[in-house]
Amino acid sequence: MENLYLIGFMGTGKSTVAKFFQDEYHMKLFEMDEEIVQQEQRSIADIFAGEGEAYFRNLETALVKKFHSETSLVVSCGGGTVLRPENVAMMKKSGKVVLLRAKPETILERVKQSTDRPLLNGNMNVEYIAELMEKRKAIYESSADLIIDTDGKSVREICGEIIGGK
Ligand code: S3P
Numbered sequence: 001m002e003n004l005y006l007i008g009f010m011g012t013g014k015s016t017v018a019k020f021f022q023d024e025y026h027m028k029l030f031e032m033d034e035e036i037v038q039q040e041q042r043s044i045a046d047i048f049a050g051e052g053e054a055y056f057r058n059l060e061t062a063l064v065k066k067f068h069s070e071t072s073l074v075v076s077c078g079g080g081t082v083l084r085p086e087n088v089a090m091m092k093k094s095g096k097v098v099l100l101r102a103k104p105e106t107i108l109e110r111v112k113q114s115t116d117r118p119l120l121n122g123n124m125n126v127e128y129i130a131e132l133m134e135k136r137k138a139i140y141e142s143s144a145d146l147i148i149d150t151d152g153k154s155v156r157e158i159c160g161e162i163i164g165g166k
Helices: 014-025 032-040 044-051 053-067 085-094 104-111 126-143 155-164
Strands: 003-007 028-031 073-076 095-101 146-149
Touching (some): 014 028, 053 085
Parallel strands (some): 003 095, 095 146
């Protein structure tokens, strides 16, 4: 089976949906942020603070390279993974890329308690989220084979849409 790459802004439900695919379809789950934290033995916030964003993005590219030679994986990508065209190209070669979308208000509700998203620390408001989302909109949409709006839907419904390819 080809890999399934879940992309989208922070807090769009990539991890939850990926977990569902692991549980229901026995796909092997990879949570990119978690992999990086384990590999580096420190938090994403610490990696950004200590080494900068470019270092983190290099770790993401290395992971995508690794996945791209495997099959039957469900990968919950970091929200910025698609910012590098080379990552998107590798993902498309080895699987289906599904974009999850949600309204900025929904996203804020989901992420506001967390302090481990350096791009949102100090920017935890709807305006900032909407602005960053707008900046990335074209990249997200052009990277996706399938786009799913998740607001008001259950995880099961979202997965059903992914499988149905709607
Ligand atoms: C980022 C998203 C985060 C994490 C890092 C940067 C981004 O992942 O990789 O904080 O640039 O959108 P999640 O989308 O899993 O929160």
